[in-house]
Amino acid sequence: MNDIFKALNDATRREILDLLKEKDMSAGEIADAFNISKPSISHHLDILKRADLITSEKNGQFIIYSINTTIMEDVLQWILTFKK
Amino acid sequence: MNDIFKALNDATRREILDLLKEKDMSAGEIADAFNISKPSISHHLDILKRADLITSEKNGQFIIYSINTTIMEDVLQWILTFKK
DNA sequence: AAAGTATTTAGATATTTGTCTAAATATATA
DNA sequence: TATATATTTAGACAAATATCTAAATACTTT
Numbered sequence: 055m056n057d058i059f060k061a062l063n064d065a066t067r068r069e070i071l072d073l074l075k076e077k078d079m080s081a082g083e084i085a086d087a088f089n090i091s092k093p094s095i096s097h098h099l100d101i102l103k104r105a106d107l108i109t110s111e112k113n114g115q116f117i118i119y120s121i122n123t124t125i126m127e128d129v130l131q132w133i134l135t136f137k138k
Numbered sequence: 139m140n141d142i143f144k145a146l147n148d149a150t151r152r153e154i155l156d157l158l159k160e161k162d163m164s165a166g167e168i169a170d171a172f173n174i175s176k177p178s179i180s181h182h183l184d185i186l187k188r189a190d191l192i193t194s195e196k197n198g199q200f201i202i203y204s205i206n207t208t209i210m211e212d213v214l215q216w217i218l219t220f221k222k
Numbered sequence: 223a224a225a226g227t228a229t230t231t232a233g234a235t236a237t238t239t240g241t242c243t244a245a246a247t248a249t250a251t252a
Numbered sequence: 253t254a255t256a257t258a259t260t261t262a263g264a265c266a267a268a269t270a271t272c273t274a275a276a277t278a279c280t281t282t
Contacts, residue, residue: 056149063147064270065140068216075220081229094271096230115228115279126220132152133217136159136210148240165259178241180260199249199258 058129061105066090067098074108074121081117142213145189150174151182158192158205165201 061067070084085095099119102108106125111118145151154168169179183203186192190209195202 055152059143059147059152063143066270068139068143071220082227085229090270091272092229093231093273097270100230112278117229121220123220126217130214130217130221133210133214136155136205136207137214150240166257169259174240175242176259177243177261181240184260196248201259 055128055132057105058107058125061101061107064098067102070098070102071107071121074119078118078120081119084119139212141189142191142209145185145191148182151186154182154186155191155205158203162202162204165203168203
């Protein structure tokens with residue numbers, strides 16, 4: 055839970071999730087969507103991956119990232135405990 | 139949204155919310171629930187308050203904190219965009 | 223095999239964060 | 253009014269974080 059909230063605590067990473075929500079993307083495609091260096095984006099992807107919020111698969115020289123919505127369920131459940 | 143996720147990105151603060159979910163509490167009562175100095179808890183309360191996740195009301199020499207569940211709705215909506 | 227493309231790893235740095243102790247403020251009570 | 257209690261503010265510090273450039277790794281194509 056700590057890893058999830060840590061991962062979500064960054065606007066860039068939340069935007070990455072918003073992008074992946076629409077379609078799978080390569081690391082480069084994701085990086086092109088931001089004004090941030092590729093290594094920095096790679097680091098953000100690593101944090102999202104460690105939180106299990108995304109998965110990756112190698113496809114030739116590309117690495118394709120996908121969102122893992124099942125993890126969001128954990129956050130959802132926690133949030134719902136506040137809705138009496 | 140940034141402030142909310144920032145506020146939620148700390149185990150102590152999430153526990154404070156879990157406590158306030160049950161009942162309103164004074165700053166001192168909240169601090170007593172943790173192995174952390176009162177000033178540090180006060181700082182956590184400030185962050186939660188800036189995020190509008192809690193409200194406070196002075197009652198004599200005590201300051202009573204309450205949870206504000208309406209803000210959780212924003213997070214909930216964001217999370218729900220991932221559940222297709 | 224050499225060169226090009228895609229991505230990550232390594233190392234550095236400035237900023238943010240969580241914590242502490244000491245001091246300040248505000249209220250209550252003797 | 254003096255003292256005790258509740259809470260916050262101020263200032264310091266170590267650890268974590270987001271970012272960068274340079275270099276390494278992996279795959280593709282010529």
